[in-house]
Amino acid sequence: xxxxxxxxxxxxxxxxxxxxxxxxxxxxxxxxxxxxxxxxxxxxxxxxxxxxxxxxxxxxxxxxxxxxxxxxxxxxxxxxxxxxxxxxxxxxxxxxxxxxxxxxxxxxxxxxxxxxxxxxxxxxxxxxxxxxxxxxxxxxxxxxxxxxxxxxxxxxxxxxxxxxxxxxxxxxxxxxxxxxxxxxxxxxxxxxxxxxxxxxxxxxxxxxxxxxxxxxxxxxxxxxxxxxxxxxxxxxxxxxxxxxxxxxxxxxxxxxxxxxxxxxxxxxxxxxxxxxxxxxxxxxxxxxxxxxxxxxxxxxxxxxxxxxxxxxxxxxxxxxxxxxxxxxxxxxxxxxxxxxxxxxxxxxxxxxxxxxxxxxxxxxxxxxxxxxxxxxxxxxxxxxxxxxxxxxxxxxxxxxxxxxxxxxxxxxxxxxxxxxxxxxxxxxxxxxxxxxxxxxxxxxxxxxxxxxxxxxxxxxxxxxxxxxxxxxxxxxxxxxxxxxxxxxxxxxxxxxxxxxxxxxxxxxxxxxxxxxxxxxxxxxxxxxxxxxxxxxxxxxxxxxxxxxxxxxxxxxxxxxxxxxxxxxxxxxxxxxxxxxxxxxxxxxxxxxxxxxxxxxxxxxxxxxxxxxxxxxxxxxxxxxxxxxxxxxxxxxxxxxxxxxxxxxxxxxxxxxxxxxxxxxxxxxxxxxxxxxxxxxxxxxxxxxxxxxxxxxxxxxxxxxxxxxxxxxxxxxxxxxxxxxxxxxxxxxxxxxxxxxxxxxxxxxxxxxxxxxxxxxxxx
Ligand code: LUZ
Ligand code: MOS
Numbered sequence: 001x002x003x004x005x006x007x008x009x010x011x012x013x014x015x016x017x018x019x020x021x022x023x024x025x026x027x028x029x030x031x032x033x034x035x036x037x038x039x040x041x042x043x044x045x046x047x048x049x050x051x052x053x054x055x056x057x058x059x060x061x062x063x064x065x066x067x068x069x070x071x072x073x074x075x076x077x078x079x080x081x082x083x084x085x086x087x088x089x090x091x092x093x094x095x096x097x098x099x100x101x102x103x104x105x106x107x108x109x110x111x112x113x114x115x116x117x118x119x120x121x122x123x124x125x126x127x128x129x130x131x132x133x134x135x136x137x138x139x140x141x142x143x144x145x146x147x148x149x150x151x152x153x154x155x156x157x158x159x160x161x162x163x164x165x166x167x168x169x170x171x172x173x174x175x176x177x178x179x180x181x182x183x184x185x186x187x188x189x190x191x192x193x194x195x196x197x198x199x200x201x202x203x204x205x206x207x208x209x210x211x212x213x214x215x216x217x218x219x220x221x222x223x224x225x226x227x228x229x230x231x232x233x234x235x236x237x238x239x240x241x242x243x244x245x246x247x248x249x250x251x252x253x254x255x256x257x258x259x260x261x262x263x264x265x266x267x268x269x270x271x272x273x274x275x276x277x278x279x280x281x282x283x284x285x286x287x288x289x290x291x292x293x294x295x296x297x298x299x300x301x302x303x304x305x306x307x308x309x310x311x312x313x314x315x316x317x318x319x320x321x322x323x324x325x326x327x328x329x330x331x332x333x334x335x336x337x338x339x340x341x342x343x344x345x346x347x348x349x350x351x352x353x354x355x356x357x358x359x360x361x362x363x364x365x366x367x368x369x370x371x372x373x374x375x376x377x378x379x380x381x382x383x384x385x386x387x388x389x390x391x392x393x394x395x396x397x398x399x400x401x402x403x404x405x406x407x408x409x410x411x412x413x414x415x416x417x418x419x420x421x422x423x424x425x426x427x428x429x430x431x432x433x434x435x436x437x438x439x440x441x442x443x444x445x446x447x448x449x450x451x452x453x454x455x456x457x458x459x460x461x462x463x464x465x466x467x468x469x470x471x472x473x474x475x476x477x478x479x480x481x482x483x484x485x486x487x488x489x490x491x492x493x494x495x496x497x498x499x500x501x502x503x504x505x506x507x508x509x510x511x512x513x514x515x516x517x518x519x520x521x522x523x524x525x526x527x528x529x530x531x532x533x534x535x536x537x538x539x540x541x542x543x544x545x546x547x548x549x550x551x552x553x554x555x556x557x558x559x560x561x562x563x564x565x566x567x568x569x570x571x572x573x574x575x576x577x578x579x580x581x582x583x584x585x586x587x588x589x590x591x592x593x594x595x596x597x598x599x600x601x602x603x604x605x606x607x608x609x610x611x612x613x614x615x616x617x618x619x620x621x622x623x624x625x626x627x628x629x630x631x632x633x634x635x636x637x638x639x640x641x642x643x644x645x646x647x648x649x650x651x652x653x654x655x656x657x658x659x660x661x662x663x664x665x666x667x668x669x670x671x672x673x674x675x676x677x678x679x680x681x682x683x684x685x686x687x688x689x690x691x692x693x694x695x696x697x698x699x700x701x702x703x704x705x706x707x708x709x710x711x712x713x714x715x716x717x718x719x720x721x722x723x724x725x726x727x728x729x730x731x732x733x734x735x736x737x738x739x740x741x742x743x744x745x746x747x748x749x750x751x752x753x754x755x756x757x758x759x760x761x762x763x
Contacts (some may be wrong), residue, residue, distance in 0.1 A: 001482055003635050004468045005217070005461070015216050017173050017189045018250055026175075027056055029239050029249035030103035032093035032110045033259060034085035037121075037328040037662025039114035041085055044093055049109040054102030057243055058110065059094040064238065066205025070230050072195065074133065074295035077331065079203050079234050085114055086293035087330050088662045089259040091231060096239050096247060119662050123288040123325035124267055133291045133324040134299045139306040139590050141378040142317030147282035151273030155357055157757030159270060159349040159734035161342050163290070163656040164263035164335055164649075165672055168462075170219025172260060173250035174233040176240035183210030184237045190229030191221040191460050192500030197492045199230045200237045208492075211237070215490040218462035222646070223334030225462075226500045227297050228260050257667050262656060263335035264301055265290040266342040271760070272350040278360065280369045282317040285309055285346050289339075291324045292331040298324045301332075301339035303434055306590070307379060308340035311347050311710075312388045312428035312600065313366070314375040328662045334502060336646060337709045340429060345651075345713055348425070349734035352717060353757035356724070356731075362717070363401070363424045367392055371428060380591040381430075387600040387626045387691050392426055394624040395602040398687055404606065412725045419609050420619070421722025425714030426602045429707040430595035431504055431697075432583055438499040439580040439596070441509035445474065445517040447572040451545075451559040453478065455517075456488045457510035458498025464705055465635035469507045470514050472631055473698060477518035479542030480558050504703035507631075508596070509578060511698035516576035525561050528570055529554070580696060596696035599703060601625035601689070603644065603711035605681075609722040614744030616719055618648065618681035623711060625686060628693025631701035640686045640708040647712020649675040651736045652719065723747060731757065 008014045032044070046058040061068050061082040071077040081092045092112050097103035120126045148154060174196070176186035183206060188196045193213040201208045213233065218225060232249050239247035251259065266289055273282040287305050291298035302322045309320040320343075351369075355362035370388040377383070395401070401424070408420040432439050444456040455474050461467040467487040475482040488494070490501075499509065522542060529547050530537035539550040545558035556564075565572055585592035606619040621644055630636045653673045657665040666672040693700025719738050723746050724730055732746050734757065 001472065003465050004471065016170050016219055017175060017187055020175055020187060022248070023177065023246045026246040026248055027096045027098065027239060027243060028100040028103045029236060029247050030095045030107050031091045031235065031255070031259070032095060032107055032112065034081060034088055034090040034092050034114065035112055036085065036114050036116055037088040037119045039085050039116045041081055041083055042113040042115055045111040046093060049095060049106040052102065052106050052109060054098035055095060055106045056098065057096045059096070059238060059242060063242055064203055066203050069202060070199045070234060071295060072227060073297065073299050077294035077296070079231065087328050089330055091235065091259070094235050094239060096243060119328045119660065121327050121329060121658055121660065121662055123290040123327060126325035126327050127288055127323045131326040133295045133326050136321055136323045137302060137306060137590065138319065138321040139309065139378045140319050144282045144284050144317045144319040147317035148273055150275065151281045152276040153354065153358060154271065154273040154760045155350065155354045155757060156271045156760045157349065157353045157734060159268045159346045161266050161345045161736045163265040163332065164654055165257055165656060166222045166224030166262065166335060167674055168218065168220030168222060168224055171251045171253055171256040172225065172229060172232045174236040175246065175248045176236040177246045178240045178244045181210065182206065184240050185212040186233060186237055187214050188229055188233040189218050189225060190215060190233060191218065191225040191462065191502055192227065192229065193460065193490055193492050194498045195227060195500060196230050196233035200234045203234045203238060204241050213492045215460050218460060221462040222336050223338065223502065224260060226334040226502045228333050254668050258664050259330060261292055261296060261331040261333040263650065264298065264332040264339065264342065268346045270346050270350040272354055274354060278365055278368055280313060280315045283310060283315045283347065283350065285320045287322040287343070287346070289322060289324050290327055290329065290332060292327055292329040294331040296331040296333045298332060300434060301334065305339035305343040307430055307434060307594070308343040309347060310378060311344040312371055312426040313347065313369040314371050318378040320378065329658060336643065337706050338503065341647065341710050341713065344710055345736060348713055348717060352720070357759050366424060366426060370426060379594065381593045381595060383598060385597065385692070385694060387689060388426060388428060391600045391602040391624050391626060391689055394687065394689060395424070395604050395622065398624060399604050399622040399685065401604060404604070408606065417610065417612050419611055419722040419725040421607045421609060421718040421720065421725065423605045423714040423717035423721055424602060425605065425711055425717070427600065427707055427710045429599045429710065431508065431599060431703040432580060432594060432596045433499060433503045433505060434585065434594050436583050436585055436594065439505065439509065439583060440499065440578065441513045442495050442575060442577050443510060443513035443517045444494055444575045445514065445521060445573065447521060447562055449563060449566045451484060451562045453485045454488055455485060455514055456491065456494040457514055458490060458495050459506045459510035460490050460501035462501065464639065465632065466501065466506050466510070468635060469631050469698070470511055473511045473514045474518050477515050478522055480545050504705035504707065508696065508698045508703055509580070513576045513578040515698070516578055517574040520574045520576065524570060525565055528565055528568065529556055529561055532564060597694040597702070599626055599707045601707060601711070603714045605714035605718040607715065607718040607722055609719060609743060611726045611747050614740040614747065616740070616743065618715060620683035620685065621681045621711065621714070622685040623687065624689050625708070626689045626691045626702060627704060628691055628697050628702035629700040630688060631699055633688065636704045637686050639704040641684050643706070643708030644684065644711045645675050645680050647709040648715040649712070651712050651716040652738055653679060655737050655739050719743060
């Protein structure tokens, strides 16, 4: 079975928010932004804007009937600025006009008066001033202080990783319609329809039952629409609610880049200790997360950094501390990996630092310290079904790591201008929302009297193929053709109180609920068949739309059975609720069993660096990945390829630049470079490891959304490896992205870069 959507996408038939036929009377909204990154809001003068043709209304915080608050984890974020502004691009007012052009033309005629206050953009500066979003968190196991004494080698350093623009192809937006009874219905480009519903109700001062949110599909989310679709949904709804006309709000690309939060940049300190056999003894890390101006999801992202601070390695003594630092940038948010990649980059830097100082290949340190079955992670969950070594060893043998290394060395010995580099990047990623209560989902399944099936869940299709997987689950479980199944839009009135489509867990959670609902329907239908046919229920199945008794066709089909059920007044609808079993976590002790399971894999990256230009080409990335029993190898392979390239972009090309005034300089695709066909690896090999999957994974097909992003970290270390071939022994900082500009600076000795890692005296 193919992925459902691509054919429709390339024909332009897929319905996105902007494809909805515009309803008569629709007003267009445009957002007035704060012109400065921090200040006291003195006045908003929109009289001139109101005089312009087509402008109907300008809304400010004063027009909000309910609570001016959209903060989730911490209530610290107004929908429209009130009293102060905290970042450049913060929504201050909403212009409503008859046409989109008129709404945008009016923006320049709204005067926002602000008396400026000092601006912080650096997380370490924020931490020094105690500008923290939440108190710091520490994950700890063993005793690092005592452990340093047992180490033969100890190294310390600093690692920096940059932010990342989500660059979903479809920008943020919503289209809201007033309904009778004073409510609103809207279509929102969101990963979290319930979050949009909840915050809209709060802002409008009405019940959640008066707000309906519907999502057909997104043109990408990547975490950027997990929490931050709320602003645009609530603003459109506010307009529709106040003016009683439909309101459409879609950000243009540059507004989206300016106003929305991104992946969190991190600045981190590390200290790593090994014994004389190069086994890891102790690891300390301190993470300074640049949260931006409001909490958004930052505390949860911070927590996942700690969960993944030791990546795929076993370390008996760990102290990892993380600070969520308030700065005057747009609030940073979820982005594929959710803080995990930032944590993993630091331990990979620490291992590379140790290997370089010791003069051993980093791969040797990595391999020697991989997680094994039953190893306990710093948060006390033991590994179960650990495939870290299997993934590494399969990659090394399948793609012939030793001979590849020899080829790279031979190439480098013969070439001066071009140098090749190599890296191995293992990953271990925990599957589940780390906030245990979020790991629940529901499915509503209708069988219609003609035998066709409609499935509603909380899953949002955003290109990842979740609707295809849900269709597979329903068809397989009911024993019918997938053509009979329709996966409906995600709608808060059909399936309520949903978790966002996030954390790689969407197919697992919603697929399991779908499976449960379909199993209940199947049992109900087969019990009916048993009675009608006077046969034993045990041994009855449905396969290929035919009822089978002990494997041989009985005298009824799917269609007949469904029809019989209707006429005998048996319900053809089922609603199922799934909650991941066996997970728990205590956020006071930072201990528990937060993850349903872990996903493993290893990537081998080869790069060629042009040492005259600083540019590079990725020759190949070769991966062995733990899919379990993949439900859909085509979709899953696509997730690996896409995740890898997105991670590679974060680590190499994509450089967000804010100036000291908190203004985004990399504010368009002229100045923000993402991987294209030419910068993607020439070869991407994906090997499906032979692993059993996990009972908590949907049909033993493991979650696949986020883990592959972290293969991209290998790109950074491959480039670094090539640089060190050109400049043997060079001590280079750990600073991502390693853009061509930085590569060039690193290649020549008087570069203005300070080394960021050194050996420490052993006590
Ligand atoms: N969102 C969230 C996530 O709310 N909690 C998580 O643990 C998570 N993990 C990954 C991506 N989004
Ligand atoms: Mo996400 S970072 O799973 O929305």
